[in-house]
Amino acid sequence: MEFDLIARHFTRATPGAVLGVGDDCALVSPTPGKQLAITTDLLIEGRHFMPQDGPAGLGHKTAAVNLSDLAAMGATPRWATLQIALPATNDAWLAAYARGLFRMLDAHGCELVGGDTTRADVLTFGLTVFGEIEPGCALTRGGAKPGDDVWVSGLIGSAALALAYRQGRLFMEQIHAAKVLPALYLPTPRVELGQALVGLASAAIDVSDGLCADLGHILTRSGVGADLDFAAIPVHEIAHDYLHEPAAIEAILAGGDDYELCFTAPAQQRTAIEAAAQSLGVRVSRIGATRDTPGLVVRNAHGEAIPLARTGYDHFAA
Template structure:
């Protein structure tokens, strides 16, 4: 017996509501942030062939679809509350839906975020999620808060997802543990929600790494330059020797490593800034969250982004970010 729209919702996505007044099944969800909190909202769309490969396991897709949205809340220092799911399916496959839902629900439960509505329809496989969180007024981490002299930090171990994608594309060989480390980074990114919460009042700006470190840093520099009254973006200097290198990157050509680290995409780590005087507080926030952080450079007056080697020599290279409308073919690099 084939499942209809409402049958598949009831079977795979209708769950008991824990803290919201309404869950799946009404025309609207009713959301009430805690008294004195602001609502933080973000939306992401994942399209087969553009954001993920057709061969991805449905459980991994369910995890990642929510993870990339939770990463946006993390970058704003917001506590997750609820989310909606819109799902276009080329056909109804009960086993596929069960696996997708299990990945989705497992991550939702880990972050105490509830599914409160959405929509399903027939069409090319597409997953749309809107997340809602809460944050005290004036404490949200924004892209516009960086100042010249701030230290530039990154969490975790970026570059592994791009490394895996290069292996899948056949541009390099990865074996064993290195291949598995890249696959897990690509398919099961871990949103840094705890770190974002711990950085409230410590970091001056933040963004999550989805399209590549250099590209996402550019958004911070642009917004922060405008906020400081400059007619062009702030600048930044990055010390290539201080970029964190996961063991999976060992033994690769230096240019390949830099491409993965600076233009990788799909990392979902936090890139943030903080005054040098807050270094101890940054490390304490990282300790509380159980996440490694690395100081990789500093913010400067408007002068562009400069990458230097361990001797201070400027490295040449073009590390562009991913653009959904300019990039041709294949899933996101």
């Protein structure tokens, strides 16, 4: 029964909302003078996750991929609404899903205030999250200037290496696969780093579709180009064993699902960015620079351009 289901697993006290789950709408009081950042993502079985994927991890990922979009704007998470379409009710499964979801939302002070539950043949989750930010402070994709540094947080390509292994596109030792699989299943949204980059970064995006594709959005929106140094891109130590494989290079440059931040900033912000990242315990790496001519080139150790035939995940590719 829909209402029991919602009450049992997804209704909790919402001290930060006027009215939580259970009425026609949720009601919240936005902080006067702040802007509201809104983002939404659908996760669908068979496309974004597999039937055998565990529920707590799915709950974690549902929250993480959306919080990552707030991170890329520098916004502070406040509220969320959840849509669930599921073939049948399974109490233990939903309890674990809710546990994973709430753990990630709670870690970022984000309250679940409403949603919609329905029956459907394909398990589908949709989360919409709401964050707040001071007017004029949001990190958009359009602010990069020629000569800015290009940065990324964390490690790039781990999630895509794990996916390539899982899908049989990349041979990998199991002990290595086990080290990158967490990046695919339990991504860490860089919410605090995003907030710390307000006033320092000129543009930001989260790496969900692939490093080149996502950086490409910044470049297009900002009207600049960029040169990257492949060797400067931070990858998991196990990745070095596979860099002779085109599938591994592709995972790093064009794989998605890392949910790290890619951002640009003027060179004079280097010290401040490194200090901010260090205080948060998050690794940040400079991987190249923007230029005033369009295009994106990634050079290998010999200074040669790496072919970027497939630079990102196209949701509607054949």
